[in-house]
Amino acid sequence: MWVLMAIIFGMSIITCLHALIKSKYNAKLPKGSMGFPILGETNHFFAPNPSFDVSPFIKDRVLKYGPIFKTSLVGKPLIISTDPDLNYLIFEQEETLFECWYPETFKKIFGDQFFGSLHGFMHKYLKNMIVNAFGIECLKSMVSEVEAAATTRLRRWASCKVVELKDEIANVILDLTANKLISYDPENSPENLRENFVAFIQGLVSFPLDIPGTAYHKCLRGRKRVMRMLENMLEERQQNPRKQNEEHEGILKNRKDKASGITWNEYKSMTFTFKFLNETLRLANIAPGIFRRALRDVEFKGITIPAGWGVMVCPPAIHLDPKHYVDPLAFNPWRWERCEGASRHFIAFGRGLRFCIGADFAKLQMAVFLHNLVTKYRFKAIGGGNIVRTPGVQFPDGFHVEIVEKEKKPSKY
Structure with missing residues (x-):
């Protein structure tokens, strides 16, 4: 009951704000x-x-x-x-x-x-x-x-x-x-940067619904993998610097x-x-x-x-x-x-x-x-x-x- 009332109250406020902006x-x-x-x-x-x-x-x-x-x-x-x-x-x-x-x-x-x-x-x-x-x-x-x-x-x-x-x-x-x-060296990298990057890019302009199977969900997962890859690569550069x-x-x-x-x-x-x-x-x-x-x-x-x-x-x-x-x-x-x-x-x-x-x-x-x-x-x-x-x-x-x-x-x- 209280949950329903909270939802109705919240929707009422949003509707009022919506009307206020319009007016x-x-x-x-x-x-x-x-x-x-x-x-x-x-x-x-x-x-x-x-x-x-x-x-x-x-x-x-x-x-x-x-x-x-x-x-x-x-x-x-x-x-x-x-x-x-x-x-x-x-x-x-x-x-x-x-x-x-x-x-x-x-x-x-x-x-x-x-x-x-x-x-x-x-x-x-x-x-x-x-x-x-x-x-x-x-x-x-x-x-x-x-x-x-x-x-x-x-x-x-x-x-x-x-x-x-x-x-x-x-x-x-x-x-x-x-x-x-x-x-980045694709031949010697343990992970595929492109697969994660594509999932990341395709979800940028997608409906923001974060549930498994959606482009947005894949985008967020792709971002995590890309960031992990970049962190690993930067750490490797610091440990083994090269030209x-x-x-x-x-x-x-x-x-x-x-x-x-x-x-x-x-x-x-x-x-x-x-x-x-x-x-x-x-x-x-x-x-x-x-x-x-x-x-x-x-x-x-x-x-x-x-x-x-x-x-x-x-x-x-x-x-x-x-x-x-x-x-x-x-x-x-x-x-x-x-x-x-x-x-x-x-x-x-x-x-x-x-x-x-x-x-x-x-x-x-x-x-x-x-x-x-x-x-x-x-x-x-x-x-x-x-x-x-x-x-x-x-x-x-x-x-x-x-x-x-x-x-x-x-x-x-």
Whole structure:
């Protein structure tokens, strides 16, 4: 009886607070729905979407309420922006009008002191440390290392009948990045960093239900394993310190030593490849949302973003906007001959103070991999390739391909 009364009392308070928030700012808040108390519209936000297109959750509300709307996710009031001008303001006015912010579920996963939640001096200090590892001068010296990783994996894949490309490419990227950051050696490590890391990443943007079988539960378990691995590796370091298709063919033709690796100048000359990568990033929309929080009441186009409210910038809605990108769901690298790589309409790596530090490193890995793939191998899709967004990108049945050296004939499937 007392438990029931406590539940009713608690729900009454929550409902009153819910109504109070609505009435306090209702005149200037953007249109939208706060959904149910506590739950809000969380279930609709996490509903699977088997398409490259903007999720129905976002698309339906933009049609109904406009490019900026309010909602409630996981018990928190939130404003979602698909407006390029507001997004620009959010990114450019960080530490003035807005600050980096993540939902409580992120904090439970990363902890209160993870890099993304730091501000001011500590953020700048750690950012500079990472820039020293992935800055332009360091990348110039890493070209041969990145190419060696690509050629080794491609040679290995060519010896297999079929390769699950999604997992294999993730292995290449994670192994190389972890090696640069923490000297991780996948061949001699007793535990598989990637398996734990994948579980960790897939649960970041998932329904925060911590019961066995859910992505969120796997994420928390993956985090514990990754942290244990990192602690063991750091302890080992202390005990045993140690030194730590035309475009590509044209590069080969102009190279004096055909067997030599890619040079930095050759990499920078891959102008069409960069257009190809931009188009891939535009369609992939790896980050379904970028979070910030208003430091004070912000007035914008007749609406108010209340101080303390979270704001989610929605990259997919920007990248798939038919007003800016003709036939937005079509893969068309040539569109980048007219589009700018850095603009209000392309935020694959974020913008402002927290522009992705690893953007150039990611581009280097992708460009070098593509160069070696198209100049030395043929490939064809065998199966899979279907995607589901929940809202992060998933390949439930993988993406299976056959890769064959150019002088050899592909098998028949």
